[in-house]
Amino acid sequence: MPKAARKFYAVAVGRDGPKIYTTWDECKEKITRYPSALYKSFPSQKQADEWLASKVDSRARSRPASDLVPPDITMLPPRDPPVSQEWDEEDSLPLSEPPSVSLSSEQQEVLDRVKQGRSVFFTGSAGTGKSVLLREIIKTLQERGGLAITASTGIAAVNIGGSTLHSWAGIGLGDESWKQYAGKFFGQKKFRPVLDRWRNVRTLIIDEVSMIDGALFDKLENIAREVRHNEKPFGGIQLVLSGDFCQLPPVPGRDKKGQQITPVFAFDAKTWHACVGSPVMLTRVFRQKDEAFVDMLNAMRFGQIDAKAVAAFSTLSRKVEYADGIEPTELFSTRQEVDNANASRLRQLNTESHTYVASDYAGVDSNGHPITPMQMSRLLERLVVQKQIHLKVRPILISPTVLRQALVLQVGAQVMLVKNLVQGSLVNGSVGQVMRFSTAEDALKEHTNIAGVDRGERPRLPPSGFVWPIVRFIGGQETMIIPQEFTINNANGETEARRDQVPLILAWALSVHKSQGQTLERVKVDLRRTFEKGQAYVALSRATCLEQLQVLNFDASKVQAHPRVLEWHFGRRPATTSANEVIELFDSDEEADSDVAMSAYYNI
Numbered sequence: 001m002p003k004a005a006r007k008f009y010a011v012a013v014g015r016d017g018p019k020i021y022t023t024w025d026e027c028k029e030k031i032t033r034y035p036s037a038l039y040k041s042f043p044s045q046k047q048a049d050e051w052l053a054s055k056v057d058s059r060a061r062s063r064p065a066s067d068l069v070p071p072d073i074t075m076l077p078p079r080d081p082p083v084s085q086e087w088d089e090e091d092s093l094p095l096s097e098p099p100s101v102s103l104s105s106e107q108q109e110v111l112d113r114v115k116q117g118r119s120v121f122f123t124g125s126a127g128t129g130k131s132v133l134l135r136e137i138i139k140t141l142q143e144r145g146g147l148a149i150t151a152s153t154g155i156a157a158v159n160i161g162g163s164t165l166h167s168w169a170g171i172g173l174g175d176e177s178w179k180q181y182a183g184k185f186f187g188q189k190k191f192r193p194v195l196d197r198w199r200n201v202r203t204l205i206i207d208e209v210s211m212i213d214g215a216l217f218d219k220l221e222n223i224a225r226e227v228r229h230n231e232k233p234f235g236g237i238q239l240v241l242s243g244d245f246c247q248l249p250p251v252p253g254r255d256k257k258g259q260q261i262t263p264v265f266a267f268d269a270k271t272w273h274a275c276v277g278s279p280v281m282l283t284r285v286f287r288q289k290d291e292a293f294v295d296m297l298n299a300m301r302f303g304q305i306d307a308k309a310v311a312a313f314s315t316l317s318r319k320v321e322y323a324d325g326i327e328p329t330e331l332f333s334t335r336q337e338v339d340n341a342n343a344s345r346l347r348q349l350n351t352e353s354h355t356y357v358a359s360d361y362a363g364v365d366s367n368g369h370p371i372t373p374m375q376m377s378r379l380l381e382r383l384v385v386q387k388q389i390h391l392k393v394r395p396i397l398i399s400p401t402v403l404r405q406a407l408v409l410q411v412g413a414q415v416m417l418v419k420n421l422v423q424g425s426l427v428n429g430s431v432g433q434v435m436r437f438s439t440a441e442d443a444l445k446e447h448t449n450i451a452g453v454d455r456g457e458r459p460r461l462p463p464s465g466f467v468w469p470i471v472r473f474i475g476g477q478e479t480m481i482i483p484q485e486f487t488i489n490n491a492n493g494e495t496e497a498r499r500d501q502v503p504l505i506l507a508w509a510l511s512v513h514k515s516q517g518q519t520l521e522r523v524k525v526d527l528r529r530t531f532e533k534g535q536a537y538v539a540l541s542r543a544t545c546l547e548q549l550q551v552l553n554f555d556a557s558k559v560q561a562h563p564r565v566l567e568w569h570f571g572r573r574p575a576t577t578s579a580n581e582v583i584e585l586f587d588s589d590e591e592a593d594s595d596v597a598m599s600a601y602y603n604i
C-alpha cells in the first residue's frame, strides 16, 4: 500500500489555542467536542503557517464541542451573537417549522455565506440544525427572488415547501444524456417554461442531497452550463446544498431499459468540488443534550463501534416504563410492519371512534395544466398524513378533482402530530393520546386549547356540528386538533395538490423514512428487523435522550456508515469510484420504505 503523504494540521480555534500538529490524532484531540473549532490540513508547514496567520484573530474563543470532524473540512469561525428571529403571526400554520431559535454562530456563518452569493454544501450529524438553518436560508432568499427550492425526494420537498429536483429541472426520469435534455429545452416549445426556470434561477437549493446520484449531479451541471451559456460551475447558479451522507444513500438512476444503475455518491461527481468546494460541517448537536449519547451516536456515525460502545448500546435493551400511558414510538424499516403494528393496537381498543374525511384538491402542474385525479393522488402520497393511515384509508371518488380519504381515530389511540402548530410545544413529531372527542364550541366553553385558534372575541372555528379529537401530548398538555392544509407545490411554486385533514397519524409505530428529520422523545428500535446502516443511524438519532430510548438486539454491523462515506469524510479520496464500490441499498424482501421515496422520486 502506498504510504500516506505527510500532512500538517493547523488549528486556529481549538482546545489549546492556535497551533500546528503533525498528526491527525493530536489535532483531533484538540478539536473534538469543540464546536467552533477551526482547522485545516495542508501538505506543507509553510501553507499551514500562512493559513494559521490569516485565521488567528481575536474571534477565537472557547465553547464546548460535540462532534468529530474530518481534517480537510474547513470549519466556520465563530462570530458576533446572532440576531434573534421574530415569529411571524401570519405563518402560524406553516408547512415547515419557523425558527423561534437564535441561530448558532456556525449556522449564522452559513447564512452569511449564502447571503454573499457563495455556493455552499452544509452537513453535520443528525440534530445539528440543518433543517432549521435551511428554513432560515429559504426565508431570507425568498425575499430576494430567483430562488428554486428543491429536494431529492418528494417527502423532503414537501417538508421545505419545494418541489423535487427532477421536477424542477424538467428531466423526467433523468435517464437521458445532458445533451438530449439541452436539445429538448432549446428545441421544443413545451419545454419553454423549463428553459426559463434554468435561465432565471439565481439560487438552487437542494435538500437531502445525499440521495442525489453523482452521475445525475454531473448531468445537471452540464445542462446548467449549456442552457445558460455560462461556463462557470453549474452555469453560475449559486448552489445551497444540505444533507448528511451518513444518513441516506443515493437513489439509483435508471438506464433506457429501466434497469437500475449502481449509484455513486454526489461527492464523487466530477463537478462536485468545483461547484461547492469544501463542505461546511455543523458540529453543535441540538437534539441531544447528553454528551455521552452524542458520543455514542457519533461512534455509530463514524463506524467506531468498539467494545465499550457495544456495551453502552446493549444497556439500552431494558424496557422503559411511562406513567402517562403514552408509549415509545417503535420505528420500523418497512411500511408493512408499521401498518400491522398500528392496526393491531387499534383493534385492541373498544372505544368511541370517529372518521375524518380529508378533502383533496387538484391544482396545476408547472406548465399550467390541470392535475388529473391520478396525478393528484400520486402527489399526495408524499404527505406523511396519508401514509400512516394506510389501513384505514378508504378512497371514494366524489368528483374528478376532489378525492376523499378517511382517517379513523379512537379514544386511547396513540397519535403523532404531523404539522408544526405551536412553536416549541406542538410540533411535527409531538406524540400523544386521544382522550375524547368534542365540538369546538364545547372545547371553548371548557377552556380546552384548540390548536391554531386564537381565543379572541371571534375565534375562527372549524365547521360546527362536528366533533374533533382532543389529544393529551407528552408533558400533559391537552389540545383539540382540527383540520389543517397540506400543500404540494409545483416547480414554479404554485399549488399542485392540496389536502385538508386532521394532522394526526397513528403513532405506536412509525417508519424510519417518515421519522427522518423528526425529533422524538420516546423511541424504541429493534435492530433485528431489516435495518440497514444509514437507516439504523437515522432511527436511533431521532431520540433526544438515552433514558427514553430502547434499543433491542443491538448489532454493530447494522449501525455503521458506508465505507465510501467514511473515506470521503476522513479525507481519503480515490480518483474514481471503482466498480466494486456498490452502494448498498436496503435489501429487505419486503418493500422497504426507501422504495417509497424512490418511487416518489421517479414518478414526477
Ligand SMILES: Nc1ncnc2c1ncn2[C@@H]1O[C@H](COP(=O)(O)OP(=O)(O)OP(=O)(O)O)[C@@H](O)[C@H]1O
Binding pocket: 101, 102, 103, 104, 107, 124, 125, 126, 127, 128, 129, 130, 131, 132, 133, 244, 286, 287, 516, 517, 518, 519, 541
Ligand atoms: N440554533 C438552534 N437553537 C436551538 N435549537 C435548535 C437550533 N437549531 C436547531 N435546533 C433544534 O434542534 C433539533 C434538531 O434540529 P434539525 O431538525 O434542524 O436538525 P437536523 O440537522 O436537520 O437533523 P436531522 O439530520 O436528524 O434531520 C430541533 O428540535 C431544532 O428545533
